[in-house]
Amino acid sequence: MGGIVNITKGNRLQAATATAERAAAKGEPVIVAKNVTIGYQLHRERKRLTALKDVTLTVNRGEFVVLVGPSGCGKTTFINAVSGLVEPWEGTIEVNGRPVTGPGPDRAMVFQDYALMPWRTVESNVRMPFEFQQLGLSKQEIADRVRHYIDLVGLGGFERSFPYELSGGMKQRVGIARALVCEPDILLADEPFAAIDAMTREAMQGELERIVAKTEQTVVFITHSIDEAITLADRVVVISFRPGRIKEVVEVKLPRPRYQFDLKIMPEYGELHDRIWRLVKDEALQSARGAAR
């Protein structure tokens, strides 16, 4: 990957400042969710469905937290609540000490289906957040940042391509660049690599780890894959089947950067995988039965 080559001096400085600020505050809580219960009103059936029940979770600055759990356990609901798309029924979510009342430039999201505007080029898609948010940057600064993040995800030379001209892996790189371009405190990712083939997926995990290490980003990441969770996470949060509750939090203390190691031959990896799998298995079975019913 020759992605990081073309960083301009100004950008490097800027990125370095942002990184330094984050590093200084590393370890303090960024997301504080207390007793969060969220559900949906099914109007047709006159029912309320609880998706997430009594979830309390603190995510610290610079931490990579991965949520795993069966389909329909409310992982996405949680991430949506942190982003401000969904409001909790009960409990509170605070980001940087302020309660979440809606989306904000301190949080950005990467979507499973990429959610790129098909009528915009790569460059235009990455620039989109600046059209909606006033961050007090000059035109030149915005242009520099956009180019910096396009290069960072390894898409230099593809600025003028449209999403339909790109492969799944490349589309998701655009999605990641778009999320990073505002230099948010928190990166939310909802199964970003689920629709990407296995080989590209492993490469993308390495890329993400490299980018996150570089930007000192706080990440909340959803996946179905235990391997992916262990490869990326500082902490793996296992969520139970409907309604979602936190079943257990597993710390992953494997060395970083992990893409340089052959993780799977390490004995700790096997133990972790086994432990998480045993936690998830019952829930997954329940979920499968629920789907069959």
Add this chain to the structure above:
Amino acid sequence: MSTFEQSGGVPVNEDADRIEHTGWTLAEAWTSFGPWLVTALNLTTFFCLWELFARSGVISPLFLPTASGMFQALWDGLTTTAPPGAVVSGSIRDHLIYSLTNLGIGLFLACAIGIPAGLLMGGNKVVETILSPYVWALASLPRIALVPLFILFLGFTVKMQITIIVLSAVFPIIINAWAGVKTTEKSLLAAAKVFGASRHELYMKVVLPYTLPFIISGIQQGIGRGLIGVIIAEIFGGSNGLGYLVSRSADTFNSALMYAVLFVLVVVSLTLIQFTRWLEAYVAPWRRIDGI
């Protein structure tokens, strides 16, 4: 970028060393021009067979002119115009201009009414609930049934004809624009919201661009329906337009002229529809790749 080529992206800014220029081969020439050649041969054969069949006299020339007779009438009709002071014109050109002008005005009005109406219905629940019964009722009513009503109201006038064209063309436009807004992908909306889009920006920068290709296919259907409206209105009333010329030439057993007018109608309709297809592919290339 070698890792990502295997996942099948369309390489746009490709490395020069991956592109190998190959010369023209017979097979390539065939894939490029073959379909055109086949179509040309196909149509020539069709008109030749028609000519032979008509000349054999199995069907009276009152009903079926020769192909050459039809083309002769077409040529005469397009190159001549009515002498000044003539009560009715026998020139295809005069009637074609009249019909196309009306179609143009009608389609313009249909767009001016249909696009805002459809967008409003898609975006506003109250407007949708109030308007939808009328839209569905009028959209499903065969418009031809309304012709006598409008003749009663407006007489055999241009107003009556344009009203019928607008009523024919407006509903596909409304319904498509409405459907476009309603089917805007939720994830695109969520993405724009997460990145801070206001309601207004959501509408201008997500919903509208997403709906644009829908509106164009609405206009495409509207052109087809509008053309039907033109012909119906002219057959029923008035002494102008291609519809009038068709019925007039049938009344006077001028079958060559009648077939020539039908031929013109086919050409006009195909041209307009092809134009909107091209427009759709131009404004929404991603749909061309995904869809067809």
